[in-house]
Structures are given as structure tokens and as C-alpha cells.
Amino acid sequence: MSEERPRRSDGTRAAILRAARERFAADGYERATIRAIAADAEIDPSMVMRYYGNKERLFAAAAEFDLRLPALSGVPxxxxxxxxxxxxxxxxxxxxxxxxxxxxxxxxxxxxxxxxxxxxxxxxxxxxxxxxxxxxxxxxxxxxxxxxxxxxxxxxxxxxxxxxxxxxxxxxxxxxxxxxxxxxxxxxxxxx
Amino acid sequence: MSEERPRRSDGTRAAILRAARERFAADGYERATIRAIAADAEIDPSMVMRYYGNKERLFAAAAEFDLRLPALSGVPxxxxxxxxxxxxxxxxxxxxxxxxxxxxxxxxxxxxxxxxxxxxxxxxxxxxxxxxxxxxxxxxxxxxxxxxxxxxxxxxxxxxxxxxxxxxxxxxxxxxxxxxxxxxxxxxxxxx
DNA sequence: CCTTCAGGTCAACAGATGTTGGCAAACGAA
DNA sequence: TTCGTTTGCCAACATCTGTTGACCTGAAGG
Structure with a gap:
């Protein structure tokens, strides 16, 4: 089904996500602007929209999170x-x-x-x-x-x-x- | 020095402060807009500026706070x-x-x-x-x-x-x- | 070669935001 | 009353926001 082949734009996608995480972490949702994120990733703001649709979905992608709790089975x-x-x-x-x-x-x-x-x-x-x-x-x-x-x-x-x-x-x-x-x-x- | 005589606009000032506290509490600093606060207080946005100078000082006034810790002297x-x-x-x-x-x-x-x-x-x-x-x-x-x-x-x-x-x-x-x-x-x- | 298409840039939009200045009405002191 | 001050509203400003569409570019496939 979701056969995800590597694309030429994967680097850009990753850069956007990294910049988005930094900005959202530093400024919160409203003060982290698409323009600032794009500037950090050194691309045009419209690329953010093309790859992530809108700001809300960009945040959803940037805020994907796994607590990775340890197993604890062997721990007293x-x-x-x-x-x-x-x-x-x-x-x-x-x-x-x-x-x-x-x-x-x-x-x-x-x-x-x-x-x-x-x-x-x-x-x-x-x-x-x-x-x-x-x-x-x-x-x-x-x-x-x-x-x-x-x-x-x-x-x-x-x-x-x-x-x-x-x-x-x-x-x-x-x-x-x-x-x-x-x-x-x-x-x-x-x-x- | 600071002889604070009651003014005719004290009611408006208080209404602004009350609305500001509500909005800041519900929405945070950036999403609480001067216009929304003014609408809640049923006055013009420019009144907020006149009485509190700018948004930052309005917040400072609305966030005046005293923890009012109890005396605890008689408490075991x-x-x-x-x-x-x-x-x-x-x-x-x-x-x-x-x-x-x-x-x-x-x-x-x-x-x-x-x-x-x-x-x-x-x-x-x-x-x-x-x-x-x-x-x-x-x-x-x-x-x-x-x-x-x-x-x-x-x-x-x-x-x-x-x-x-x-x-x-x-x-x-x-x-x-x-x-x-x-x-x-x-x-x-x-x-x- | 030519065609196609994803990757990327530019300029612009509509709306919202903080903020300012002008003007009218109500008030208070004289 | 008259005059200055306070209170309030309106319209506008410059800027920033998310978002869109037209356009250019270079690589891949035939």
C-alpha cells in the first residue's frame, strides 16, 4: 500500500521539520511563523505549504512523539x-x-x-x-x-x-x- | 505624591482589566487580542491603548498577583x-x-x-x-x-x-x- | 533530441494585529 | 452661560500572518 519511495525532496522535508520543531519549541504555536521556519530551513515559505498543507498539519508532523518508556521487566x-x-x-x-x-x-x-x-x-x-x-x-x-x-x-x-x-x-x-x-x-x- | 482621585473612567478601566484577565487566561498572550478584549469590555480598542499604553503594559496590569499565603503561625x-x-x-x-x-x-x-x-x-x-x-x-x-x-x-x-x-x-x-x-x-x- | 514533471522561487492576496490621530459629545469648573 | 478637560468612537496606518497561483529550472525518461 504505502510504498514510500525516497524522493529527491526528502532533504528539504527533513530540514523543514527540524526547523519547525526548533521554532515551535522556542516560541510556541502562534509565534512560530511559517516564514521564520522557512527562513531557518533556507527555503521559500510556499514549500512548507506544498509539503505539509497548512500550519496545523506541519505542527502535527513536527510533534510526532514517542515516550519510549523502557521495558522495566528486569528492574527491581x-x-x-x-x-x-x-x-x-x-x-x-x-x-x-x-x-x-x-x-x-x-x-x-x-x-x-x-x-x-x-x-x-x-x-x-x-x-x-x-x-x-x-x-x-x-x-x-x-x-x-x-x-x-x-x-x-x-x-x-x-x-x-x-x-x-x-x-x-x-x-x-x-x-x-x-x-x-x-x-x-x-x-x-x-x-x- | 500619588494622590489618586477617583475618575469618571474608573468603571471602564476596571471592565478592560477584567476582560483582559479573562482573555489572557483563556487564550494566552499572543492570541488574546486588544480588539477581542475591547469587545468583551464593550468599548473601543483605542481606549485600551489610552488607559494602558500598550499590550505589554496591559498584561502587566492584568497579571498583578498576590499569592496571599496564610500565616501558618498557629498551624501544627x-x-x-x-x-x-x-x-x-x-x-x-x-x-x-x-x-x-x-x-x-x-x-x-x-x-x-x-x-x-x-x-x-x-x-x-x-x-x-x-x-x-x-x-x-x-x-x-x-x-x-x-x-x-x-x-x-x-x-x-x-x-x-x-x-x-x-x-x-x-x-x-x-x-x-x-x-x-x-x-x-x-x-x-x-x-x- | 524533446517532453514531462517534480522541486523551487517570486509576487501577491485577504485578513488580522498593534497602534495612532482626529473629532464629537459629555462633563465640571468658572 | 462659557471654556477647558475628560471620555469615547471612528477611520486609518503600517506591518505581519497564513495561504495561493503563476512562473522558472533542471533532471529523468522516451
Whole structure:
């Protein structure tokens, strides 16, 4: 079916995508203009339209994202939280896709929906495998702490959060993630 | 000096400010247009410029914010985290200023700087009074969890985070805040 | 060779945006 | 009343936005 043969324009396509990710990550959805992205990729703005249709679809292509959660099968339970926090830090610093998603998701409804999908399909299953009860709630709590750290460290750049090194962050966050994912429900069982 | 006598236009000024807060909170800095704000306030866009100079100063006026941290002097130490989490939830749901700050701060450098100032002047002192060591780091961690919750619950609207009620949130977050503010440094003392 | 067609540039469009200046009406002090 | 000030609206500006279509260019296939 989708026999994707290599095209002569693949280089340009890739350059556009790379520039788009950078701009969306740095400026958010509305301030990242097609013209600026095209200038970074050193091509004409109309090429962006030809290859990606419109700005929304360009963003969708640039914000394709895989959390790449590690297997965790051989990891002892006590070490899982630290491994997870370290992995999240890697994913944040590895490329700019997550930053683009966060910066855009705050003001663009489509980007927010994309984040909800990633949460549901890529983080939810992890919690279902680990958490004894209320896995979705627990996954949401982990997301709140991890996204909050990224917000404070990479977006708002609160000085003390920027100053912490990787080991500090893992030491502080791992117990929190452990409580959220594996700990007992605080405040007694839910009585509705 | 600044003898501020009441003016006939105070009502208009207030209407502009209220509309500005709503729009900035709902749309972020760039998508909240002067024209839309003026339409909400049912006045002419040029009035916004007359009374607030330009968009940046309008935002500065609309994003004036006081965390209003409670005194905590009579509160026993074990209850401080829960009281704090409850207070933050109140401040988020009370008016739209925090939402405006968050949505704008993610894409607008001036708004981000404002958030850093609020953090430094209004949350820092609290940590200095409570935390035995590294108060700024601890304040930063609390900010990461509280802002992360707000991000997931009010901005991204991750379903499980939206679904939790106030008591749930306090039960889950208070232990985390307690560890960050009052708990021992995890992973042993810092050896630089 | 000629034909075809994808890759790429240029100029322009319609609409929205922040911002400005002019002008009319209402108000308050004299 | 009269006069200056405040309050408000209207029209316009320059610029930037996403987007479009006409046109050129070079390579590949016959």
C-alpha cells in the first residue's frame, strides 16, 4: 500500500521539520511563523505549504512523539521510580519535540489534545501494569509532577530548579513518583 | 505624591482589566487580542491603548498577583502541607490571574520573568521560614508539583487529573509537599 | 533530441494585529 | 452661560500572518 519511495525532496522535508520543531519549541504555536521556519530551513515559505498543507498539519508532523518508556521487566521494584525519572529527563533533553508540545499545548487546543492522547496511550498502560488500584489517577499524578518539573526547569526557568543537577532531581523526584505509582492511597480508602 | 482621585473612567478601566484577565487566561498572550478584549469590555480598542499604553503594559496590569499565603503561625507542622495545598487550589480557582500568568508565561518572556519574580518574592520567604536547609531548592520543588498540577488540571485538562476532587488532591499532594518542604534530603547529604 | 514533471522561487492576496490621530459629545469648573 | 478637560468612537496606518497561483529550472525518461 504505502510504498514510500525516497524522493529527491526528502532533504528539504527533513530540514523543514527540524526547523519547525526548533521554532515551535522556542516560541510556541502562534509565534512560530511559517516564514521564520522557512527562513531557518533556507527555503521559500510556499514549500512548507506544498509539503505539509497548512500550519496545523506541519505542527502535527513536527510533534510526532514517542515516550519510549523502557521495558522495566528486569528492574527491581525499588529502582523503578528512579529509572523512570531519569528516562523522563532524557526524553526532555534529548530532542525538542516535548518542548514544542508543551509550549504549544498551553495555548493551542489541538496540541493540548495531542498531549492528552500521548498521556492516555503511552503513560496510561505503564500505570496499569504497575499500580494496584486507580491506575489512571496515579498516572495523572506522575504526569503532574514530571510536567511540572519540565515547566519550571525548561520553560519558566525558575533559578533553583535550573540549578539542580540530574542526580539531585532523581533523588528528590523518585520518592514522589514511587508514592504515586506504587504507594498506598493516602488518607484512607475512597468512600464515595 | 500619588494622590489618586477617583475618575469618571474608573468603571471602564476596571471592565478592560477584567476582560483582559479573562482573555489572557483563556487564550494566552499572543492570541488574546486588544480588539477581542475591547469587545468583551464593550468599548473601543483605542481606549485600551489610552488607559494602558500598550499590550505589554496591559498584561502587566492584568497579571498583578498576590499569592496571599496564610500565616501558618498557629498551624501544627503536620497540617501545614495540607493547608498549603488547599490554599494553592483556592488561589487557582478563585480568579483567573494565575491562569493568565501561566498561559502567557509559557510563550512570553516578560510573563515568565513575572512568574520568576512571584516565585522569588512570595514563595521563597515561606520556604526560608520552614525548610531547614536548601530552602530555595525546596521551594522550587514545591512550585514544580503545584504548577504541574495546575498545568495538567486546568490547562491540559488530563481527564484523570480533572476528575479528582479537592480532598483527593490534598490527600495525594500534601505528603509530597511535606517531603519537599520539611523532609530530609533524600539520597544522603550533598557532597560537591 | 524533446517532453514531462517534480522541486523551487517570486509576487501577491485577504485578513488580522498593534497602534495612532482626529473629532464629537459629555462633563465640571468658572 | 462659557471654556477647558475628560471620555469615547471612528477611520486609518503600517506591518505581519497564513495561504495561493503563476512562473522558472533542471533532471529523468522516451
Amino acid at each position: 521494584e525499588e529502582e523503578i521510580p528512579a529509572v523512570l525519572v531519569g528516562h523522563f529527563l532524557d526524553r526532555w533533553e534529548g530532542d525538542e519535540t516535548l518542548m514544542a508540545l508543551l509550549r504549544a499545548g498551553v495555548t493551542n487546543p489541538a496540541a493540548a489534545e495531542r498531549m492528552r492522547q500521548i498521556f492516555a496511550t503511552q503513560l496510561g498502560p505503564l500505570a496499569e501494569r504497575l499500580a494496584p488500584d486507580e491506575p489512571h489517577t496515579r498516572a495523572g499524578l506522575v504526569a503532574s509532577q514530571v510536567l511540572g518539573l519540565a515547566l519550571c526547569r525548561y520553560v519558566l526557568e525558575l533559578p533553583p530548579v535550573v540549578a539542580m543537577d540530574r542526580a539531585d532531581l532523581i533523588s528528590w523526584l523518585a520518592p514522589t513518583v514511587r508514592q504515586y505509582l506504587l504507594g498506598p492511597r493516602p488518607g484512607g480508602p475512597k468512600v464515595p | 507542622e503536620e497540617e501545614i502541607p495540607a493547608v498549603l495545598v488547599g490554599h494553592f487550589l483556592d488561589r487557582w480557582e478563585g480568579d483567573e490571574t494565575l491562569m493568565a500568568l501561566l498561559r502567557a508565561g509559557v510563550t512570553n518572556p516578560a510573563a515568565a520573568e513575572r512568574m520568576r519574580q512571584i516565585f522569588a518574592t512570595q514563595l521563597g520567604p515561606l520556604a526560608e521560614r520552614l525548610a531547614p536547609d536548601e530552602p530555595h531548592t525546596r521551594a522550587g520543588l514545591v512550585a514544580s508539583q503545584v504548577l504541574g498540577l495546575a498545568l495538567c488540571r486546568y490547562v491540559l485538562e488530563l481527564p484523570p487529573v480533572v476528575a479528582m476532587d479537592r480532598a483527593d488532591l490534598i490527600s495525594w499532594l500534601a505528603p509530597t509537599v511535606r517531603q519537599y518542604l520539611l523532609g530530609p534530603r533524600p539520597g544522603g547529604p550533598k557532597v560537591p
